[in-house]
Amino acid sequence: EPEVTQTPSHQVTQMGQEVILRCVPISNHLYFYWYRQILGQKVEFLVSFYNNEISEKSEIFDDQFSVERPDGSNFTLKIRSTKLEDSAMYFCASSIKKENYGYTFGSGTRLTVV
């Protein structure tokens, strides 16, 4: 069964450093998403991406965050200057079309900012 692959599974970074989280969506999917879950809190929507541009973003997704699909297969989330409160599990997801409600999620990247 096709999978969404996320790397790394764990990342520790120092406050103020830039970090890039990587995702390989399912190859025929067209819509891509990032969600995050801070420990003990709900899974929250960050951003959706289609046709090489952001289609929706949440208030969490401020200027410190950016997304990119650099080579047609990878989908990345960059945090420019990490803060302690960015520590969370980050999930990538993809879907075939907007109307396909069954998004496929990756296994997540646990980011720890120290």
Add this chain to the structure above:
Amino acid sequence: AQSVTQLDSHVSVSEGTPVLLRCNYSSSYSPSLFWYVQHPNKGLQLLLKYTSAATLVKGINGFEAEFKKSETSFHLTKPSAHMSDAAEYFCVVRSDSSYKLIFGSGTRLLVRP
């Protein structure tokens, strides 16, 4: 604002007994509702979805959920729990105004031998 409430943070059952995980939602329109499961160190896996077809939805691994509009509920059930069902379960509603998903806080299911 739209929300999803999972009424139990933890549920513990014995193997072979029924499972009930409760979920209530708020939505202005006919909602799209989902249950996802997360096993340790794994991604979020779709169990089942309701998108205004039959109110009783069957999913994978013997799980099913019933949409009750009058009660704004979408409880997840399984007749007989298996040890492999131990995981975190998330009730999710699609936003009325966009395609983003709104998650409940999760219910951790423990299955005792």
